Amino acid sequence: xxxxxxxxxxxxxxxxxYGDVAALSDISLDxxxxxxxxxxxxxxxxxxxxxxxxxxxxxxRGEVYIGSRPMARVPSHRRNIGxxxxxxxxxxxxxxxxxxxxxxxxRGLERAAILAQxxxxxxxxxxEGLQERMARQLSGGQQQRVALARALVIxxxxxxxxxxxxxxxxxxxxxxxxxxKRIQRHTGVTTIFVTHDQDEALALxxxxxxxxxxxxxxxxxxxxxxxxxxxxxxxxxxGAANAREAVCRELRxxxxxxxxxxxxxxxxxxRAVALAPQQRVSVFIxxxxxxxxxxxxxxxxxxxxxxxxxxxxxxxxxFTLRLEDATTWIANVADEVVASSLGVGTPVFLKVxxxxxxxxxxxxxxxxxxxAAIP
Amino acid sequence: xRAVGWFARSVTALVVICMLVPLIVVVGASLGGGNEIAxxxxxxxxxxxxNVFERQRFLTAFQFSLLLACAATSLSLVIGxxxxxxxxxxxxxxxxxxxNLLNSPLMVPQVVLGMALLILFSQAAIVxxxxxxxxxxxxxxxxxxxxxLSAALVRxxxxxxxxxxxxxxxxxxxxxxxxxxxxxxxxxxxxxxAFVTSFDNFTASxxxxxxxxxxxxxxxxxxxxxxxxxxxAISTMLIIATVAIVVLAERWVGLETVTG
Numbered sequence: 030x031x032x033x034x035x036x037x038x039x040x041x042x043x044x045x046x047y048g049d050v051a052a053l054s055d056i057s058l059d060x061x062x063x064x065x066x067x068x069x070x071x072x073x074x075x076x077x078x079x080x081x082x083x084x085x086x087x088x089x090r091g092e093v094y095i096g097s098r099p100m101a102r103v104p105s106h107r108r109n110i111g112x113x114x115x116x117x118x119x120x121x122x123x124x125x126x127x128x129x130x131x132x133x134x135x136r137g138l139e140r141a142a143i144l145a146q147x148x149x150x151x152x153x154x155x156x157e158g159l160q161e162r163m164a165r166q167l168s169g170g171q172q173q174r175v176a177l178a179r180a181l182v183i184x185x186x187x188x189x190x191x192x193x194x195x196x197x198x199x200x201x202x203x204x205x206x207x208x209x210k211r212i213q214r215h216t217g218v219t220t221i222f223v224t225h226d227q228d229e230a231l232a233l234x235x236x237x238x239x240x241x242x243x244x245x246x247x248x249x250x251x252x253x254x255x256x257x258x259x260x261x262x263x264x265x266x267x268g269a270a271n272a273r274e275a276v277c278r279e280l281r282x283x284x285x286x287x288x289x290x291x292x293x294x295x296x297x298x299x300r301a302v303a304l305a306p307q308q309r310v311s312v313f314i315x316x317x318x319x320x321x322x323x324x325x326x327x328x329x330x331x332x333x334x335x336x337x338x339x340x341x342x343x344x345x346x347x348f349t350l351r352l353e354d355a356t357t358w359i360a361n362v363a364d365e366v367v368a369s370s371l372g373v374g375t376p377v378f379l380k381v382x383x384x385x386x387x388x389x390x391x392x393x394x395x396x397x398x399x400x401a402a403i404p
Numbered sequence: 405x406r407a408v409g410w411f412a413r414s415v416t417a418l419v420v421i422c423m424l425v426p427l428i429v430v431v432g433a434s435l436g437g438g439n440e441i442a443x444x445x446x447x448x449x450x451x452x453x454x455n456v457f458e459r460q461r462f463l464t465a466f467q468f469s470l471l472l473a474c475a476a477t478s479l480s481l482v483i484g485x486x487x488x489x490x491x492x493x494x495x496x497x498x499x500x501x502x503x504n505l506l507n508s509p510l511m512v513p514q515v516v517l518g519m520a521l522l523i524l525f526s527q528a529a530i531v532x533x534x535x536x537x538x539x540x541x542x543x544x545x546x547x548x549x550x551x552x553l554s555a556a557l558v559r560x561x562x563x564x565x566x567x568x569x570x571x572x573x574x575x576x577x578x579x580x581x582x583x584x585x586x587x588x589x590x591x592x593x594x595x596x597x598a599f600v601t602s603f604d605n606f607t608a609s610x611x612x613x614x615x616x617x618x619x620x621x622x623x624x625x626x627x628x629x630x631x632x633x634x635x636x637a638i639s640t641m642l643i644i645a646t647v648a649i650v651v652l653a654e655r656w657v658g659l660e661t662v663t664g
Contacts, residue, residue, distance in 0.1 A: 084570055105569045106578075112570045118563035122585045135572030183571060 036094075037062040037219035038083065038187055043091035045078050045243075052078045053089065054243045060236065065213055065220040067234035067251075069227060071266065075243040076223045080189050083221060084110055095186050106135070111180030111218070112189040115196065117172045119164035125151070125175050126160035132183035150178040153212060170201045177209070181216060188213070190222035194229060206232055227267050231255065239263050261311055261389050270313040270387070271358040277308045284383050287312060291354030293332040297386035304390065311389045318385035319360035321348055321367070324376040331378035334358070336371050350379060427643060434636035441633050452637040462638065465622035468533070472618065473602040476541035480598045481591070483542075484549025489579075491550070492557040506550045509543045517543070518611035525612070536612035544605060545598035552597060556590025557583075589657045596653060600646075 038060040045053040053075045060066050068076035082089045085105035093100045095108060111132075119128050129150050130143040138146075151157055154174035159167075167175060173193065180188055193209065194202045210233055213220050224230050230237055231251045238248045247259035258264035265272065279286040284296040285304045289312065297312070304310065324333065337357060338349040345361045346368040352358060360379065362368045371377060429443045437447030456462050490496075491503055509517065518540070525536045560583060568578035584591075606620035613621050619638070627635050 084566075086566060104574070105566075106572050106574050108570070110570050112567065114563040114567055116561055116563055118561060118567035120564060120568070120582055120586075131568065131573075132571035135577070179567075179571065189570075 036060065037064075037096065038066075038221065039094040040079075040083075041092045041094070043079070043082055043089050043093060045075075045082060045087055045089045051243045053082065055091070056245050057091075058238060058245065058248055060219060060221065062219050063217045064235040065210075065222065065233055066236045066238060067230035068221065068223045068238050068240060069230040069234075069267070070225065070240035072225060074240040076225075076238075076240050077191060078243075079240070080191055080221060080223050083187065084108070084112060084189055109183065109186045110189055111183055111185035111187070113173075113176045113180050113191065113193045115192040117176040117196075119167075119172055119175055119179075121163075121165045123164060124160065125156070125162045125164060125167070128164050128175055129179045129182050131179060136183065146182055147178075150182040153181065153215070154178045154208075169197055170205065173197065173205060174208075177212065181212070181218065185218060188218045188220040190220065192223055192225070194224070194226070202229075209233065231267075239267060241266070258313070258387060261313065264313040264387050264389075269316050269359065271316065271319075273312045273314075275310050275312045275388075277304045277306055277310055279306060280304060285388070287386070287388070289332070292352045292356075294330060295332065295381055295386060296330050296383040297388050298383045304388070309391060311391070313387040313389075314358075314381055314385065315387075316347070316359045316361040317345070317363070318381060319358065320380040321350070321360050321362055321371060322378050322380060323370065324378050328378060328380065331380045334377055334379050336373050336375045336377060338373060339368070339371070350377070430636050431640045431643070433633050434640045436633050436636075439632050441631060441636060445633075452633045453641075455632070455634050456637050456641070459634075461622055462619070462626075465617050465619045468616045469603055469619040472534070472537055472541055473599050475538055476545050476602040477595055477598040479542055480545035480549045481553075481594060483546050484553045484594060484598075487546075487550045488554040488557050492554050493562070507547050510547050514544075514605075514607040515611075518608035521608075522611040531614045533612065533614045533616040536614065537609055537618065540608055540612055541602035541605060544608070545601045548597040548601060549594040552594040553587065553590050556587045556593075560586055592653050592657050596649065 036059045040056050040058050043053060043056045044051060056079060068079055070076050078087060081087045083093055085108055100108060126147050129147045133143045133146060154177050156171060156174050194205055197205060206229060234251055237251045237254045239246045239254060241262055247254050247263050255267055264270050273289050275287040275289045277285050278288045283299055285299050286294055287297050288294050332352060334350040334352050336348055337351040340347045345363040348360045348362060350358045350360055432445055433441050433443045434452055435448050436442055436445030437449035487506060521536060521540055564582050565578045568582045606624060609618050610621050623635050623638055
């Protein structure tokens with residue numbers, strides 16, 4: 030076992046090329062022991078390729094370290110990795126016990142020891158007593174748990190999960206999500222999982238790596254990545270965001286005064302980006318960070334708008350708001366008392382706390398790479 | 405809908421009858437008591453069956469055919485397995501060319517193939533039925549084993565083998581413990597195709613008979629000279645053996661997985 034705080038997995042400039050096409054370019058990251066890392070991104074972003082590089086399934090440049098050992102000369106079957114595949118890949122001709130015990134058998138354990146550890150692993154995933162069932166007779170959720178037990182029973186240095194929940198229906202998915210978290214906390218195994226589902230990534234991950242086009246755009250805690258996206262792509266991919274071009278008009282202490290042409294002025298915190306007056310910027314604002322208030326008290330930093338549509342979504346009301354220049358923003362209002370007073374056609378003010386205005390210098394330009402590092 | 409069902413059933417019945425009638429004629433004629441092949445048989449007797457077993461040449465030819473079929477089947481299974489792994493699991497330059505080449509023996513007329521091998525082995529002064537026919541039957545069986553085993557392998561997700569490897573099996577162990585058992589229906593089907601291809605072959609085989617001869621060639625030689633129902637008796641025994649094998653395969657892996 031690794032001591033807490035040590036790095037269980039380290040990638041040093043890992044690149045994968047298919048012909049001339051880079052499926053992964055120059056990925057470097059450190060994953061501390063006992064943490065869960067989510068690789069998140071749209072399909073084709075390289076997240077699965079990255080996972081498979083760690084497993085040793087794809088030839089790559091650069092080096093993968095597990096513990097402190099370089100893996101270049103270590104074949105997949107000697108890396109002591111546990112892995113759950115997207116289709117679970119349970120061996121159809123074997124029983125549940127044989128499936129789970131496979132890795133132990135390969136490690137040359139005695140039959141009695143295998144049986145004891147298999148029973149323990151089954152208990153861990155909540156499937157006591159199913160040893161003799163054939164793998165193909167199980168339901169999707171049970172197969173998932175068996176696949177997890179098979180990966181964990183070998184006490185792996187790293188656990189890899191490839192879209193582990195994508196084949197389950199919504200309710201089961203949420204149940205398994207908390208199951209995986211519970212089991213990971215219980216075993217303390219360092220975990221990397223691939224997903225395209227941002228809710229899953231936010232809920233499960235200690236650290237989140239957002240990937241796009243084979244590159245790592247940002248690595249940080251889910252909160253950091255959500256609140257301080259490193260690039261416009263990250264801002265739009267993770268969570269919804271109202272996007273807008275703006276011009277910086279004035280710097281005032283901690284704030285920058287931004288003009289949204291034809292819409293109004295808002296204040297933004299200056300922390301993230303170096304801003305200069307007259308600079309063109311891109312602004313992103315999360316729908317749940319917009320306060321919608323009746324247009325009563327004048328406020329120079331509130332944006333006038335009218336309610337164009339409202340949709341009741343249970344957890345909150347989604348407002349479609351028409352700004353002065355006839356474009357629309359989306360705002361989510363959780364407070365039903367406030368929301369109920371705002372019918373379609375109501376003139377309103379939109380207020381955004383300066384800290385919740387995400388600003389990028391230039392029109393659609395990436396931020397300085399420094400913001401992608403783990404502190 | 406009912407009309408279509410009725411039509412389809414009639415066509416099926418017709419096809420089955422057309423396939424069965426020759427067999428019924430052969431089986432019936434083999435039981436005849438007369439000296440000529442006749443259907444319906446005149447009188448019932450097993451004397452032609454007795455005649456088969458009295459003639460050493462049939463037994464010798466049967467033994468040789470069996471030996472050839474077993475050798476060609478096992479070799480073609482090994483070659484077919486290796487080729488289908490290469491063709492299905494790997495991408496390489498000339499992959500399509502190799503796949504087509506492996507199918508080519510099915511495109512060449514068997515007479516041409518037999519002649520070609522006859523010339524080749526004569527030039528090389530290799531006058532052994534075992535080597536000549538062994539090579540021929542291997543050439544004829546490999547296309548079937550490659551095709552059937554490739555189809556079986558394509559259906560197996562690569563992730564099964566990867567799951568075995570990541571949890572501690574080397575490539576060979578993963579293939580032997582995980583991939584092979586899940587290819588069982590394909591392996592049974594490939595075995596049957598290869599065996600029958602070898603055991604039944606006459607057209608090309610007749611060119612390569614030197615010191616030993618196969619059962620189909622022997623039957624043909626007998627029928628050239630004699631016109632009694634002995635050949636019907638042999639054929640009936642072969643039909644029974646074939647049915648027995650198919651039934652066993654059905655019991656073991658299920659027929660639809662073998663033929664489908």
